[in-house]
Amino acid sequence: MFLMEIRDRSFPLLLRKTGDATPLLHAMRIGQSHRDVAIVLLGAFSRWVNHLNDDDISKPRTKMILKALRTNLKLAIDYGLAKSQSDLTASFLQTLIMSEGDKWVWAQVSSISRALSAGNVGQPVKAADSAVRRFATKELGKAHAIATLEDYIANATGDLLMLGAWSNALETIQGEIIPSYYFARDDRVYKAFVDRLDRHKLTIQTSLTRRLKWQLRILRTVLAGRTTTYRRKVELLAVELDDGDGV
Template identity: 75%
Template sequence: MVNNASVILSIVERFSPDFAQRSVTRARVSPDPCLPARLPTTGFLQREAEQNAPKAVLRQLRRSPTPPSPTTEYHDATEDTQPHAGRRGSVSSESDQTSPTRSLFTISRSQPSGGWKEPQPFEVFRAVERKDIMFLMEVRDRAFPLLLRKTGDATPLLHAMRIGQSHRDVAIILLGAFSRWINHLEDSEIGLPRTRVILKALRTNLKLGIDYGLYKSQSDLVASFMQTLVMSEGEKWIRAQVSSVSLALRSGNAGKPVSTAEAAVRKFATKELSKADAIAALEDYVANATTDLLLLGAWAIALESIEGEPIPVYYFARDDRVFKSFMDRVNTHQATIRRTLSRRLKWQFRVLQNVLEGRNTTYRRKVEIVTEELDDGDGV
């Protein structure tokens, strides 16, 4: 198709100049396509929600008063006469019935059955040399202290490490048995002299594993060592740090309670662990211990105003035992807490409860969220 517009315009200009001035040809618009922006992916939205939702909840907690309870009157009337009514079963009461450690101790102290005879130390060393894992596991279940006993100048773990790389897997299995014993240790057994002796021997063996670099293959080795150290000799240190964190919590955000707790744990770990990469492997333990110090410190302040039970210090940095114990006590004394505690402490209670509850978020992430609120936030 031919465009004759120019010819027609020239004719019009020739016969009607005024008309030509009135009619102006439009400039051709250049193509400029516009594409809509791509919507974010579901994964991106999920990450944003997980990151921002806790912050929004905490901002709302800071602005809102302590929520009233529908059972306030009931608790007010019954708290003095029935202080333990409605309390959820604590960790210790639940573990008394079905604790693997109780059965472990029972088996160790009971008479041998089915032809079992407690082996001699040389038999344990021979099992290490032969990589007789089944025998070592049977010793773990029936006579655990034999795995820690020093004979001559070596323990079974040290003997396996001295043999060399070929027996590294045996050493890792022994370390796993040590960690298992710590994790299943009963609350009622911790104060016994026999348990103290085992904890001391465990600490020595675990430190050997760290010095030999086995923590690179056994991820929870360093944490188990720190747990053993705290359980055997760390009670005085815990009480001192709880006092420091309590003072920081009283000062609000200016006291930097989260930073105070984390710095104390890191200083303690650095003192006991000389290897920098071993300390780096301790991050989960540091985060767990930091949150526990905050909970212990907050509850220590509350005990100045209410008559309640302290949280056992041997729960310290053992998963969520301190948090469960904290929530048991808060639920038991919630009426008194609403009446007597300061506005700031009640807000700190709500922050700790909302952030630390659940296991879907790592302890390190929980510490970051609590830091943003209790250290860097606007405060109450």
């Protein structure tokens, strides 16, 4: 209960070093007897990220907290906790992108937008999946860590495709970008994507190419809902956007 009170009232204290160790590192060093404490701390970290207000993300103080959080999460991965905490590795990558991943996200969006413009020849789903896997491998460098990431990779792949398609749309219509800090944070990109499709429905119908309108429809339809896993959704997208006849 005490840790939860700190999480709610003064979250940075959970990341602060005392001597040469943060609370999480101290708990992990002690070992099995404090494993539950480490898991509670990781849960607090994940909750803080998921409830972070959009207006606060660009603030310098938030960036500092995210960097400290990223360091703590990487320590937990190195200590092997990812084997029992399935969302730990995804939380690390999510925090990494939120703290300093803007350039990477927009570079991939640019690449995927070109792949989408090329149609199925561009293999956009394969390209998006490969980009996310390369990023994860570079940052983690461990095969067993990557193996826990399939849901995250699928989520991120879908997000890159939506961001790429919307980027192509913005070359023709006047609309709002989808913030990069929405990337791979559950369905935030999808909600923003659908909001913009609805808001600019008439302009989309009258101004965009037949191929792009088809791609936007496919992405909206396939990525909707929570009853189908992200991995299955990506498989369905590949059937349409990579392997289908295209438009």
